[in-house]
Amino acid sequence: MVHLGRIYTKSGDDGTTGLGDGERRAKHDLRIAAYGTVDEASSAIGLALAHGAHEELAGILRSVQNDLFDVGADLCVPGVGGEKLRIRPLYTERLEGWIDEHNAALEPLNTFVLPGGEPVAAWLHMARTVCRRAERIVSELGTVEGEELNPEVLRYLNRLSDLLFVLARVANDGGRKDVLWKPGQTQEGERP
Numbered sequence: 001m002v003h004l005g006r007i008y009t010k011s012g013d014d015g016t017t018g019l020g021d022g023e024r025r026a027k028h029d030l031r032i033a034a035y036g037t038v039d040e041a042s043s044a045i046g047l048a049l050a051h052g053a054h055e056e057l058a059g060i061l062r063s064v065q066n067d068l069f070d071v072g073a074d075l076c077v078p079g080v081g082g083e084k085l086r087i088r089p090l091y092t093e094r095l096e097g098w099i100d101e102h103n104a105a106l107e108p109l110n111t112f113v114l115p116g117g118e119p120v121a122a123w124l125h126m127a128r129t130v131c132r133r134a135e136r137i138v139s140e141l142g143t144v145e146g147e148e149l150n151p152e153v154l155r156y157l158n159r160l161s162d163l164l165f166v167l168a169r170v171a172n173d174g175g176r177k178d179v180l181w182k183p184g185q186t187q188e189g190e191r192p
Contacts, residue, residue: 020077020084030141035075037134038157042068044127045164048171051119057167060098064160067091071153075138079148087152095159103166106175113165114179117172124168131161 016024017032025032042065049061073085080086115125135157142149169175 020073023078030137030144031075031078031147034134034137034141035072037130037137038068038072038075041127041130041134041160044123044130048120048123048127051123053120053171057120057171060163060167064095064163067156067160071156074150074153080150086150087156089152089155092152092156092159095156095163099159099163099166102170106166106169109175109180111183112181113169114181115168116179117168117177121168121171121177124164124171128161128164128168131157131164135161 015027017027018024019031045061045065045068049058053061067087070085070091071087074087077084115129116122135154138149138154138157141147142151142154169178172178
């Protein structure tokens, strides 16, 4: 169980931070960047919630925020096994179930969706792009010699960005308020 007695410790004043196993690393270390970016994605989801995500979406998003703390806990302790909290396939499978359920009710797309529309949808698109950045950082971390990484973290983040895309469309009145990309619009002289 986590106990936060003091908010500041002053131990990071030298530009390092502690991992979950006690090791100290530079604050710009890829592992720190990975779980820091996961935290950013959770914060963007929090903004979607604050902008009035309807109750069904809100339940999913709160569950995802909790998962993202689990992802951060996994990333802050190098390794793939042991007794530490690790992301398991059931996390990703749950996301896939939500994707399939909510995407089935949406009209198929013939072009890409531009981030925007309703405020909740716009924040979900922001969370999606932050999640993609976290995925890129985790992917890079996995290439660093000596770094052990739970491969399920990468799968989870990949699937989460897909879920956030689908939920953004749901929040845009089931896709009816999606802002669609018009390839070459400027070249064809179209005006908004």
